[in-house]
Amino acid sequence: xxxxxxxxQVSKVYGEGRAExxxxxxxxxxxxxxxxxxxxxxSGSGKSxxxxxxGTLEQATTGDVLVNGVDVSNMSPNDRARLRRxxxxxxxxxxxxxxxxxxxxxxxxxxxLDGVGVRTARKAGLRALDALGVADRAGRxxxxxSGGERQRVAIARAVVGDRQVLLADEPTGALDSVNGEAVMxxxxxxxxxxxAGVVVxxxxxxxxxxxxxxxxxxxxxxxxxxxxxxxxxxxxxxxxP
Amino acid sequence: xxxxxxxxxxxxxxxxxxxxxxxxxxxxxxxVWPLNVGQVYTTLQRLERDGLIESDDSGxxxxxxxxxxxxxxxxxxxxxxxxxxxxxxxxxxxxxxxVLVAVTVPGVDVRDLLQVHRRQLVEVMQRYTHLKAxxxxxxxxxxxxxxxxxxxxxxxxxxxDAADARLLHTxxxxxxxxxxTATGQQRRDVEARR
Numbered sequence: 001x002x003x004x005x006x007x008x009q010v011s012k013v014y015g016e017g018r019a020e021x022x023x024x025x026x027x028x029x030x031x032x033x034x035x036x037x038x039x040x041x042x043s044g045s046g047k048s049x050x051x052x053x054x055g056t057l058e059q060a061t062t063g064d065v066l067v068n069g070v071d072v073s074n075m076s077p078n079d080r081a082r083l084r085r086x087x088x089x090x091x092x093x094x095x096x097x098x099x100x101x102x103x104x105x106x107x108x109x110x111x112x113l114d115g116v117g118v119r120t121a122r123k124a125g126l127r128a129l130d131a132l133g134v135a136d137r138a139g140r141x142x143x144x145x146s147g148g149e150r151q152r153v154a155i156a157r158a159v160v161g162d163r164q165v166l167l168a169d170e171p172t173g174a175l176d177s178v179n180g181e182a183v184m185x186x187x188x189x190x191x192x193x194x195x196a197g198v199v200v201x202x203x204x205x206x207x208x209x210x211x212x213x214x215x216x217x218x219x220x221x222x223x224x225x226x227x228x229x230x231x232x233x234x235x236x237x238x239x240x241p
Numbered sequence: 242x243x244x245x246x247x248x249x250x251x252x253x254x255x256x257x258x259x260x261x262x263x264x265x266x267x268x269x270x271x272x273v274w275p276l277n278v279g280q281v282y283t284t285l286q287r288l289e290r291d292g293l294i295e296s297d298d299s300g301x302x303x304x305x306x307x308x309x310x311x312x313x314x315x316x317x318x319x320x321x322x323x324x325x326x327x328x329x330x331x332x333x334x335x336x337x338x339x340v341l342v343a344v345t346v347p348g349v350d351v352r353d354l355l356q357v358h359r360r361q362l363v364e365v366m367q368r369y370t371h372l373k374a375x376x377x378x379x380x381x382x383x384x385x386x387x388x389x390x391x392x393x394x395x396x397x398x399x400x401x402d403a404a405d406a407r408l409l410h411t412x413x414x415x416x417x418x419x420x421x422t423a424t425g426q427q428r429r430d431v432e433a434r435r
Binding site: 040042185188204205207208209210213215217222223224225226228 | 359360366368370371374391395398402405
C-alpha cells in the first residue's frame with residue numbers, strides 16, 4: 001500500500017519564552033492508503049494539532065510532513081492550498097458547511113475552487129451525495145437538514161472527486177450513537193476504497209472503528225494497538241475479556 | 242445471559258426440537274456466545290424437572306425430543322423479563338485490584354501500566370466493532386450484543402482515564418480514612434471491594 005501521509009520527527013511549538021507550549025514532540029507516524037487510523041488522547045495531548053499539521057493547515061516547527069510522497073514543508077502557501085483542495089478532505093465536529101450554499105453546492109465546492117467546471121463539479125458532488133444516501137437532499141440548505149444529514153454532506157464534500165486523504169476531528173460531534181455509527185461506517189467505506197483516513201477522537205467507541213489506534217500523551221505518541229486479529233478471536237474458549 | 246430464560250423465550254414462540262433450540266439460540270445471540278450440546282440438554286432437563294417445559298415422550302432421546310413451554314414457564318419468563326438484572330459489580334474487579342496493587346509496588350510506573358490496559362481494552366473493542374462492521378446491517382441481535390459489550394468496555398476505559406487523571410493530580414494515600422468523609426456503611430461497601 002502507498003504511504004499517504006508520513007510525519008518524521010514532527011514537533012510543534014506555540015508561543016515563546018515563558019508562554020511557550022510544546023504541542024507535539026518528535027512525532028513519527030505513517031498512514032497508508034486504505035488504512036483508517038484513530039488518534040486518541042486526553043484533551044491537550046496534541047490530537048487536533050497533529051491533524052491540522054498532517055492536513056497542511058498548519059506547519060510543523062521542526063520535522064518533515066510528506067503527503068503522497070511530497071514534502072510539504074518547503075511548499076509555497078499556494079501550492080499547499082492546491083494540494084489540500086485536490087488531495088485532502090476534512091470533516092469537523094460542527095460540520096462547517098456554508099449556510100448560503102445548498103448540499104450539492106457545498107459538496108462540489110472543493111472542485112469548483114480548484115477550477116473544475118461547474119457541471120462536472122456538480123456531477124461529482126451528486127455522486128458523492130448519492131454514495132452517502134443524501135442525493136435527495138441535494139437542493140436543500142444546511143439549515144433544512146438534520147444533524148446526521150449535515151454530517152453526510154460534510155463527508156461527501158471531504159471525499160468528492162479523487163481525494164486520497166480524509167481527516168476528521170471528532171466527526172460524530174453531537175450526533176446520537178446510531179447516527180455516529182453511520183458516520184463511522186461511511187468513513188470506513190471510504191478507506192476500504194483506498195482513502196487514507198485519520199480520525200481524532202477522545203471516544204473509544206469511535207476509535208474502535210479504526211484499523212489502528214495511536215495514543216497521544218503530552219504531545220508524544222506513547223503507544224498504539226497491534227494489527228487486528230480476526231473476530232474469531234472473540235469466540236475462543238476461555239474467559240471473556 | 243441466562244441460557245435458561247433464553248430457551249424459555251424461544252419456546253414461547255411454539256414447540257421446538259432440542260437441536261433447533263440450540264441453533265436458534267446461537268443465531269439470536271449473534272454467535273458471540275456459542276453453547277455446547279451438553280449445556281442445552283442439561284438446561285432443558287432442569288427446566289422440565291421444574292415444570293417450566295414439557296417434552297413429548299413419543300420422539301427420540303435428548304435433543305431429538307420436542308419441547309414446549311408450560312403456563313408456569315410463561316409466568317417465569319414474564320417475571321424474569323421485568324426483574325432488574327444483578328447490576329452490583331463483582332466484589333473484586335481484577336483490574337481495580339491490579340491498579341491498587343501497582344500504586345504500592347515500588348518501581349512500577351502506574352501511568353504506563355494504565356496505558357497497557359487501555360491499549361488492550363481498545364484492541365478488544367476494535368475486534369467487537371469490526372465484528373459489527375462486517376455483519377449484515379439487519380443482524381440486530383449481533384449489533385445489540387456487541388453494543389452491550391462495547392459500552393461495558395468503554396466504562397472500564399473511562400475508569401482508567403479517571404484513574405490516570407486522579408493519580409496525576411493527587412498524592413496516593415494508603416489510609417482512606419484520612420481522605421474520605423463517607424459514612425460508615427458506604428466505607429464498608431467500598432472496603433469490601435478492595
